[in-house]
Structures are given as C-alpha cells and as structure tokens.
Amino acid sequence: MNTETLERTTDIQSVVADLGARAKAAAQGLAMASGEQRNLALTKAAEALRANMDDLLRANAGDVDAIKDSGKDAAFVDRLTLNAERVGGMADALDAIAAQDDPLGRTLATFDRPNGLKIERVSVPIGVIAMIYESRPNVGSDAGALCIKSGNAVILRGGSESLQSSRVIVDCMKQGLRAAGLPEDAVQLVDTRDREAVKLLLHSTETVDLVIPRGGRGLVSLVQKEARVPTLLHLDGNNHTYLHASADIEKAVGIVQNAKMRRTGICGATECVVIDAAIAETALPLLAQALHDCELRGDAAARKILPDMTAARDEDWDTEYLSNIMSVRVVDGLDEAIGFVQAHSSGHTDAIVAEDKDAARQFMNAIDSAVVMHNASTQFSDGGEFGMGAEIGIATGKMHARGPVGAEQLTSFKYFVHGDGQKRP
Incomplete structure (x- = not known):
C-alpha cells in the first residue's frame, strides 16, 4: 500500500467512524422522541421534498448525464431517473408513513407469573441501520x-x-x-x-446494529x-408466474403483461412465465402478442408452438433480466411447475394464475418465497402496495x-419485568 492509498484509507476510516458515532448518539435521542415528533419530522421532510423539487431534479439530471457514456442499460437509467411524478410519490410516501400507527412501544405479549411478576414484551428500535443501495435515489x-x-x-x-x-x-x-x-x-x-x-460500514460492529443491502x-x-x-x-x-391449466387465459395474459412490462427494471417484475402444457397452445400465442415489445426465450416445447422464439439457455432460468426479456417454460402439470419454480426462484416473489383454488393453495403452500400470489401481478410485491407507505427492501431471508x-x-423488542419485592429462591 503506497502512502497516498494509506492516507486515503485512513481518511475514509475517520469519516465512517465519525458517521457511526454521530448516528449512535442520534439514535438515543430519536428513540426517546414521541411519535408525534417523529411524524412531524416526516411531514416536514415531505414538504421540503416538494419545495426543493426543482433542485432535486437538476441534481438528478446531473447524475443521469454523468452516466450517458458509461454503457449502463436502459433499466439502470430508469431506476436512476427522477421526474416530478416520482418525486411527488416520494413525498406522498413520507406522508403515508407518518399517518401509520406508531410501531414503537407496542405491547407484543404479557405474561403473569405465579410469583407475581408481570412480564411485558415491548417493541423498541433496533438502533443504527446502515442502508447500502444502488442507483435508485428514492431508496434514500x-x-x-x-x-x-x-x-x-x-x-x-x-x-x-446517484450521489x-x-x-x-x-x-x-x-x-x-x-x-x-x-x-x-x-x-x-x-x-x-x-x-x-462500504467495507468499513460492514465492519462497524461498535456503532452499526444492522446492515441492509439493496442491489444486485x-x-x-x-x-x-x-x-x-x-x-x-x-x-x-x-420471479415466476405460473399459468395453471385452470387459468382464465384472458386474465392470465393481462396479469403477465403487467407483471413483466409495467416496469421491467424493478425487483418485483416477473422474469419467467411457466405455462401448463394443457393450455400452452392457446395461451402462448396470445401472450406473445401482448408482449410484443418483450423478447421471449423458450424451451423446446414453447418453441414448438412459436418456432421463431429464441431458444432459452440453461442460464436463462436463473437470470434476473431487469429488461424486456422473459423466459418461457412449458410444464406438465402442477407438480412439475412447483419443482421448476422451487429450483430456480430467488425466493422473492412467485405467482400462480388459476381458477382452481385447491391448486392455487397447493402452489402457495409449496413455494418457499417471501411473497406468493394468486391471480395478481408480481409487481404488487411492494411495501407501498402492502399498506406500509414505502419499503426499505424485500427481505428474502427467514x-x-x-x-x-x-x-x-x-x-426489535425487549422485556419489561414488573415486580413488588420478589426474590428468587
């Protein structure tokens, strides 16, 4: 390591250490604040976003201009780009979060012990969170x-x-x-x-309580x-959308078109459509027509129905395209569909389109993803759509x-134990 590199690293270490120390102190103050104070901070921040929209859009235009010759794909540029509607949506999300019930101080459970102790489990903040994300400035x-x-x-x-x-x-x-x-x-x-x-944040065990990454x-x-x-x-x-043999084909085509094409560059987009062989000859041509702006990459059975379709490669089944490309798999029934989705899903969001409720229930119970949907677009996998106002991400762990x-x-939570002089024997 040369002197210049050492000096740079030392400087960044100091910056990250200072951020952590200040965040830790701020977390203590914020945890003691009332719900009304925290809500006021959000509504005033929403007002500031609206009042400073022109400044934000100019800054964002600078970010977008800076990557014009970088070779970034259209989906990346779309995630980076802000406009008046998106900034308005950011401000609206802050107001929606402010209007929600206070998540702190909730009594999650109570236990009355034979010795007279009363125990409460109460919701509390985690502390200091480091959020590491890519491209989308609204995540901030x-x-x-x-x-x-x-x-x-x-x-x-x-x-x-997006700096x-x-x-x-x-x-x-x-x-x-x-x-x-x-x-x-x-x-x-x-x-x-x-x-x-980024590495320094990941090593900040003394000041950071949780790291949340959101990116590729x-x-x-x-x-x-x-x-x-x-x-x-x-x-x-x-993400996958499976069209079961009982699917209403018109409904299915509409769902898949939205699930893929509404916004191709977000994590809730469907990347693979799985079609039951019983309806493939009818459904696939209609689906291809609805997805005329999307490149379809199919297996042999799909290409037998649509010979001009691009042949899917093994890696296509495990690819998050974030673009107007979607793979197509034809399966013989529900069990094969479940096996295929389980093998290739990233555990984010998968869906079944079916009028057969028993088949839908079996699929939803079997697929081990964070979100499983029935007769709905996977693009509803979003905190705002779940009534959360916004989201910090889609957690795919357990x-x-x-x-x-x-x-x-x-x-998180902690336990409050109330006594009246009890002594443990």
Whole structure:
C-alpha cells in the first residue's frame, strides 16, 4: 500500500467512524422522541421534498448525464431517473408513513407469573441501520422515513451514480428532523464514491446494529463475504408466474403483461412465465402478442408452438433480466411447475394464475418465497402496495423480517419485568 492509498484509507476510516458515532448518539435521542415528533419530522421532510423539487431534479439530471457514456442499460437509467411524478410519490410516501400507527412501544405479549411478576414484551428500535443501495435515489427517502418512524438512526450509502440526488434528498430529510426538534444526525449520507466506505460500514460492529443491502448480486455477495454486522438481505428478484391449466387465459395474459412490462427494471417484475402444457397452445400465442415489445426465450416445447422464439439457455432460468426479456417454460402439470419454480426462484416473489383454488393453495403452500400470489401481478410485491407507505427492501431471508420491510419490521423488542419485592429462591 503506497502512502497516498494509506492516507486515503485512513481518511475514509475517520469519516465512517465519525458517521457511526454521530448516528449512535442520534439514535438515543430519536428513540426517546414521541411519535408525534417523529411524524412531524416526516411531514416536514415531505414538504421540503416538494419545495426543493426543482433542485432535486437538476441534481438528478446531473447524475443521469454523468452516466450517458458509461454503457449502463436502459433499466439502470430508469431506476436512476427522477421526474416530478416520482418525486411527488416520494413525498406522498413520507406522508403515508407518518399517518401509520406508531410501531414503537407496542405491547407484543404479557405474561403473569405465579410469583407475581408481570412480564411485558415491548417493541423498541433496533438502533443504527446502515442502508447500502444502488442507483435508485428514492431508496434514500424511503429508508430515511422508515427509520425515523421506527426510531432508528440511518447511515445511507447510495450508489455513486446517484450521489448528487442523494445529497438533496438527505438535506430534505434533515430539514424535517430539524423542524421537529430531532437530531439531524438521525439521517446521514456517506458522501463519497469510494467503495472502501462500504467495507468499513460492514465492519462497524461498535456503532452499526444492522446492515441492509439493496442491489444486485455483486453487492449482496460483497455483504455476505465482508459483513461483521448482522444483515437483512434483499436478494435479486428472479420471479415466476405460473399459468395453471385452470387459468382464465384472458386474465392470465393481462396479469403477465403487467407483471413483466409495467416496469421491467424493478425487483418485483416477473422474469419467467411457466405455462401448463394443457393450455400452452392457446395461451402462448396470445401472450406473445401482448408482449410484443418483450423478447421471449423458450424451451423446446414453447418453441414448438412459436418456432421463431429464441431458444432459452440453461442460464436463462436463473437470470434476473431487469429488461424486456422473459423466459418461457412449458410444464406438465402442477407438480412439475412447483419443482421448476422451487429450483430456480430467488425466493422473492412467485405467482400462480388459476381458477382452481385447491391448486392455487397447493402452489402457495409449496413455494418457499417471501411473497406468493394468486391471480395478481408480481409487481404488487411492494411495501407501498402492502399498506406500509414505502419499503426499505424485500427481505428474502427467514430471520427477523421477510417480504416487504416497513417501519414495523425495523423494530426489535425487549422485556419489561414488573415486580413488588420478589426474590428468587
């Protein structure tokens, strides 16, 4: 390591250590704040986003311009891009989160012991959360809002491509905190493009209580390899929609068209359609017509029906395209469909389209994904659509939280034990 590299690393270490110390102090203040204060911070931050929309859009245009010659695909650019409607949606999400019930101080359970002790399990904040995400600048406002609501301080490390946008968003969040008399350090930004900062956050065991990564396999793999802090993983969305033999074909085509094409670059998009052989000859041509802007990559049975379809390769079954490409698999019945989806799903969201309720129930029980749907587009796999106002991600693990992670999922609990002089024999 040369002198310049050593100096740079030492400087970043100091920056991350300072962010952690300030976040830890802010978390204590935020945990003691009233629900009314935290809600006021959110509504004032929403006002700031609307008032500073022009500044945010200019900053975002700078971010987008900076990657024009980088070779990033259209889906990446779409995730990075903000417009008036999207900024308005960010502000609306903050108001929606503020309107929700307070996730803190809830009595989750009570136990009355024979010795007279009364024990309560009560919801409390986690503490300091490090949110590491890629490209989508709106994740900063969603994560900041959910952490404020749940009494947690958050350190945001967004994608380097969205740094200009993130600065404005975090400033708006700080305006809200300031207006509510809460510590501004409850929402902080790692204001550097240096990737060393990510590793340092993952090693910050003394100040960070939980790391949440939201991005592609590369980011998640880095977190799995480097993290010394507990993590809540948000893996990729290799999602499937299975058209059962009992499916209403018109309904099925509409669902799949929306599940794939509404927004191809989000993690809730369907990447593979699985079709029962009993309806494939009827359903597949109609589906191809509805998905005329989407490249279909099919297995041999699918290409026998549509000979011009691109042949799927083995890797297609495990690919999250985030683009207008979708794989097609024809199966002989429910059991084969379940086996195929189980083998290739990333555990995010899978769906069945079926009028046979028993078949739907069997599929939903068998598929081991965080979200399983019946007769609905996989793009509903979203915290806002689940009534959470927004989400910090879709957790695909099985510990602590699973599926869309809102404010309630960002709490832990502790036990309050009330006595009257009891002594243990």
